[in-house]
Amino acid sequence: MDIVSATILLILVMDPFGNLPLVISVLKNVEPGARNRVILRECAIAYAVLLAFMFGGGKFMHLLRLSDNALGIAGGVILFLIALRMAFPHTEAVHSESGEEGTFIVPLAIPAIAGPSALATVLLLVSREPQRVFEWVTALSLATLVSVLVMTSALRISRWIGKRGITAMERLMGLVLTAIAVEMLLNGVERFITQLPH
Numbered sequence: 294m295d296i297v298s299a300t301i302l303l304i305l306v307m308d309p310f311g312n313l314p315l316v317i318s319v320l321k322n323v324e325p326g327a328r329n330r331v332i333l334r335e336c337a338i339a340y341a342v343l344l345a346f347m348f349g350g351g352k353f354m355h356l357l358r359l360s361d362n363a364l365g366i367a368g369g370v371i372l373f374l375i376a377l378r379m380a381f382p383h384t385e386a387v388h389s390e391s392g393e394e395g396t397f398i399v400p401l402a403i404p405a406i407a408g409p410s411a412l413a414t415v416l417l418l419v420s421r422e423p424q425r426v427f428e429w430v431t432a433l434s435l436a437t438l439v440s441v442l443v444m445t446s447a448l449r450i451s452r453w454i455g456k457r458g459i460t461a462m463e464r465l466m467g468l469v470l471t472a473i474a475v476e477m478l479l480n481g482v483e484r485f486i487t488q489l490p491h
Contacts, residue, residue: 294422296432296435299418299429299432300439304439306414307339307406307408307436308466309406310462312444313444313451319400319401328445336401336402336437342407343407344430346416347416347433348426350412351420354416362488365477365478365481366478366482366485368413368481371413371474376473377467377471381467415429
């Protein structure tokens with residue numbers, strides 16, 4: 294996997310377009326001039342969490358005695374479940390407060406941006422090819438930048454493509470992510486089988 298593929302994968306799991314309704318909802322009581330500041334803050338927090346997981350996740354795996362194969366299979370399953378929810382969305386209350394203080398860390402930074410799928414993905418990238426960690430950091434940085442641009446343009450995008458357009462885009466992203474998840478799952482199973490004693 295190259296930087297472009299990793300960036301696309303991270304954009305898909307961070308799902309900035311799918312988060313647009315959430316962004317609009319939780320920031321509705323925030324002053325218009327402060328909305329971009331809140332989004333930048335939440336994206337920075339999510340980026341820091343993902344970065345910390347990228348560099349410290351390997352030690353965490355070693356501590357729990359988890360293999361790369363187990364992570365690959367688990368990551369594929371998690372991504373598949375996330376992809377199904379993107380392709381077949383349903384209404385779910387993920388926040389109870391709105392306003393600038395009510396959006397601190399939850400729900401925008403975690404779990405909207407740095408959710409289980411994103412955490413599993415960065416950990417999987419580093420565990421499979423740790424020598425390319427700086428390429429994965431670049432991919433994460435680019436994906437976060439895309440998320441910032443999309444989320445700060447939430448209102449304009451929503452007015453431009455409408456609610457149905459956002460839903461259609463999220464379902465399309467879910468379809469692509471499903472294929473990636475199946476590929477990850479098959480790769481994990483294949484590596485596990487090839488490592489079995491003959």
